[in-house]
Amino acid sequence: AQKITQTQPGMFVQEKEAVTLDCTYDTSDPSYGLFWYKQPSSGEMIFLIYQGSYDQQNATEGRYSLNFQKARKSANLVISASQLGDSAMYFCAMRERRNAGGTSYGKLTFGQGTILTVHP
Amino acid sequence: KAGVTQTPRYLIKTRGQQVTLSCSPISGHRSVSWYQQTPGQGLQFLFEYFSETQRNKGNFPGRFSGRQFSNSRSEMNVSTLELGDSALYLCASSPRTGGNYNEQFFGPGTRLTVL
Numbered sequence: 001a002q003k004i005t006q007t008q009p010g011m012f013v014q015e016k017e018a019v020t021l022d023c024t025y026d027t028s029d030p031s032y033g034l035f036w037y038k039q040p041s042s043g044e045m046i047f048l049i050y051q052g053s054y055d056q057q058n059a060t061e062g063r064y065s066l067n068f069q070k071a072r073k074s075a076n077l078v079i080s081a082s083q084l085g086d087s088a089m090y091f092c093a094m095r096e097r098r099n100a101g102g103t104s105y106g107k108l109t110f111g112q113g114t115i116l117t118v119h120p
Numbered sequence: 121k122a123g124v125t126q127t128p129r130y131l132i133k134t135r136g137q138q139v140t141l142s143c144s145p146i147s148g149h150r151s152v153s154w155y156q157q158t159p160g161q162g163l164q165f166l167f168e169y170f171s172e173t174q175r176n177k178g179n180f181p182g183r184f185s186g187r188q189f190s191n192s193r194s195e196m197n198v199s200t201l202e203l204g205d206s207a208l209y210l211c212a213s214s215p216r217t218g219g220n221y222n223e224q225f226f227g228p229g230t231r232l233t234v235l
Contacts, residue, residue, distance in 0.1 A: 037226075043208055045226035091163065107153070107176050108212075108224060110163035 003027065004092055004111035012117050013082045020067070021077040021114045023092030031097040034075040035108065036066065039089040048090075051075055082118045089113045122147065124213050124227035132233045138199040141230045145192050145213030151175075152194040153224060154186060157208040166209075169194050170216075198232075206234045 005024045013019040025034065036048040051059045051066045059066040067076040079086060093108040125144045133139050145152050154166040165178040169188035186196040192213075198205055208231050212224035 035223075043210075043229045043231070045210060045212070047223055047225065050223065093163075107165045107168065107178070108155075108163075109165070110155075112162050 003109045006111035008114045010115045018080045023075045029096040033095045035093040036077045037091045087118045126227040140197045143194045143211030149213040151214040153212045155210045201234045
């Protein structure tokens, strides 16, 4: 089973509008972290936002917010006031405390990504 | 503070050859993780090193190996290259290992093409 699922291969949004990128995850570990990264065409992965499984409030970082619904195992990224520079691939990722072999250490499991295109 | 650097940025090899990629983490970071990104398989975890020890390994054949030096710089090696090894190889550094919140800072990647 996929641990991270991003069901939107591509999304389009008008400049200055808000957009939601979907992410669902699957884990039996009660302790985990969820990350969103942005990958422009240059290839570098840029960290956007983090949500811990025990965090009571949804994470926010500037124009980015994470709509965390633990019972539904979803961690959607909301980008407000889209800008042309937001056009990129967006990845949702998870780090579990433990995998089958023990602690997960640095391992991030990524979804397939969503290509966001912002139109002027 | 300088970011994560990876060398070389681009590489072209032929089948059967071997290749070594290098990653210099952010100063003070002791954890280095490697990922392979391909259009078909997406981003997949290769391995993580912390204090010169491999802490975790992904599901890749033994042709993929790595190491970390005392200054935290890391190298990964791929022997007997196959066409399917063509990918963007990303390195990420963290100040520590373990824990759920352990932000990984990624480098620009090395794009490997195997002909």
